[in-house]
Amino acid sequence: MQVKTHHETEAIVLRTYDYGDYDRVVRLFTRHFGKIAGMAKGARNSRRRFPGTLEPWCLSRVSFIQTTPEKLVFLERCEPIDYFSELRRDPVKTMYAARIGEMVDTFSPERKKNEELFDTFSCFLSMLNEKGAEEASLIGFEMRVLACVGYAPALDRCLSCQKGVEEGKSFFFVAEVGGIKCDQCISPRDSSPIRVNRGTIKALLFTITCPIDKIGRMRLTFRSLKEGRLLVDTFIRHLLGRNLRTARVLEQMEPR
Amino acid sequence: MKTYPQPLQKLIKELARFPGIGEKTAARLANFILHESEEEAKSLAFAIIEVKEKIKLCRICYNLAEGPICSVCADAKRDRGVICVVEDPDSLMAIEETNDFNGVYHVLHGSFSPLDGVGPEDLRLKELLTRVEEGPVKEVIVATHPTTQGEATAVLIGKSLKEKGVKVTRIALGVPVGGDLRYMDRLTLGKALSFRRSVDEG
Numbered sequence: 450m451q452v453k454t455h456h457e458t459e460a461i462v463l464r465t466y467d468y469g470d471y472d473r474v475v476r477l478f479t480r481h482f483g484k485i486a487g488m489a490k491g492a493r494n495s496r497r498r499f500p501g502t503l504e505p506w507c508l509s510r511v512s513f514i515q516t517t518p519e520k521l522v523f524l525e526r527c528e529p530i531d532y533f534s535e536l537r538r539d540p541v542k543t544m545y546a547a548r549i550g551e552m553v554d555t556f557s558p559e560r561k562k563n564e565e566l567f568d569t570f571s572c573f574l575s576m577l578n579e580k581g582a583e584e585a586s587l588i589g590f591e592m593r594v595l596a597c598v599g600y601a602p603a604l605d606r607c608l609s610c611q612k613g614v615e616e617g618k619s620f621f622f623v624a625e626v627g628g629i630k631c632d633q634c635i636s637p638r639d640s641s642p643i644r645v646n647r648g649t650i651k652a653l654l655f656t657i658t659c660p661i662d663k664i665g666r667m668r669l670t671f672r673s674l675k676e677g678r679l680l681v682d683t684f685i686r687h688l689l690g691r692n693l694r695t696a697r698v699l700e701q702m703e704p705r
Numbered sequence: 706m707k708t709y710p711q712p713l714q715k716l717i718k719e720l721a722r723f724p725g726i727g728e729k730t731a732a733r734l735a736n737f738i739l740h741e742s743e744e745e746a747k748s749l750a751f752a753i754i755e756v757k758e759k760i761k762l763c764r765i766c767y768n769l770a771e772g773p774i775c776s777v778c779a780d781a782k783r784d785r786g787v788i789c790v791v792e793d794p795d796s797l798m799a800i801e802e803t804n805d806f807n808g809v810y811h812v813l814h815g816s817f818s819p820l821d822g823v824g825p826e827d828l829r830l831k832e833l834l835t836r837v838e839e840g841p842v843k844e845v846i847v848a849t850h851p852t853t854q855g856e857a858t859a860v861l862i863g864k865s866l867k868e869k870g871v872k873v874t875r876i877a878l879g880v881p882v883g884g885d886l887r888y889m890d891r892l893t894l895g896k897a898l899s900f901r902r903s904v905d906e907g
């Protein structure tokens with residue numbers, strides 16, 4: 450006999466796929482169960498059980514039934530907590546939400562609880578919803594997401610001679626080793642190093658360790674924005690062996 | 706599947722490429738085709754080829770067309786001062802069925818969807834801009850789906866048409882609830898078309 454278990458938790462919608470004529474398959478990031486995929490029967494005509502809550506980045510309280518652990522869960526209902534409506538009223542905000550959403554989706558394994566990542570994700574969405582879209586805080590949250598899933602680059606000291614960040618002016622980020630090297634230790638054998646100055650490194654380090662609600666307040670100089678963006682993009686490409694889907698859209702949206 | 710003769714395996718593989726069709730369904734369809742008469746099978750194959758050869762995109766509005774321009778753009782009675790922007794030809798058909806719209810269309814063939822890697826440059830937005838700049842357009846009605854992508858696309862259109870001296874409106878669908886224009890009944894869609902609000906460019 451199949452054992453049915455009933456669960457309730459907070460969830461943020463990552464992606465949705467229409468299934469048949471009335472149903473929807475939804476990928477959610479939940480507070481207590483990590484990333485799960487659920488079938489929402491009749492989602493496309495039941496506004497009572499799913500009052501617009503099955504759209505990307507909606508935060509809701511979901512109840513679902515699980516039969517076999519490896520299969521889709523059955524979503525019973527999703528009560529809205531926050532629609533984050535502003536994310537759909539500004540294309541740049543839409544883009545930023547998609548970016549962090551794609552990272553959460555890509556870097557978190559199925560059914561692995563990660564409350565810190567959940568809090569980071571929901572804090573980002575609510576900040577983006579209420580305030581303007583700042584490139585610095587996007588980069589900051591990208592760093593924080595990497596840290597939450599155990600991929601924080603090592604930025605506090607030179608990976609070769611252990612010289613601390615305070616002791617040097619400029620460093621090189623080497624994606625292959627997942628960290629920085631000082632200008633004395635960098636060698637021609639290190640593939641495609643990225644020059645980053647101390648200010649950039651300290652700002653990025655701050656985003657990994659500070660309380661999450663402070664990430665949005667980070668300000669970066671024009672130079673640090675460029676360096677930070679390049680560092681994060683290069684590192685993600687190294688980790689995944691490809692670009693994120695949002696990468697090319699992010700380029701299109703860049704102010705010119 | 707390996708036990709099937711080679712040509713049948715090939716057909717199953719081709720059919721399994723369709724959205725929502727798995728290998729089992731593909732095998733069932735292939736066996737159905739196998740048991741049809743030669744006439745029937747040829748007629749299916751011919752229909753597939755004909756669709757690819759004869760259906761093109763209208764060079765004005767990007768609707769499906771049998772010639773260089775579609776039947777809507779070819780109709781002299783349509784009001785060229787009003788352009789209704791839709792995501793796909795299916796939405797266009799749904800609006801045509803209401804009989805409540807006498808303007809012309811612009812088909813984007815997609816929506817602003819960063820999660821799928823689709824940005825502003827991947828939609829037919831530039832072409833819309835050109836049409837607005839060149840033609841006698843008074844109003845652009847945005848009839849994208851009531852979804853996150855559809856909403857974001859509407860805002861994007863509002864932004865790019867700002868300062869073009871044209872009224873931009875959105876059909877009244879209420880909050881984005883993940884609905885689909887194509888599944889809306891005629892009456893609702895007709896009403897949504899007549900009660901439209903202006904798109905604030907934010």
Ligand SMILES: [Zn+2]
Nearest residue numbers: 607610631634
């Ligand atoms: Zn060193």
Ligand SMILES: [Zn+2]
Nearest residue numbers: 763766775778
């Ligand atoms: Zn046309």
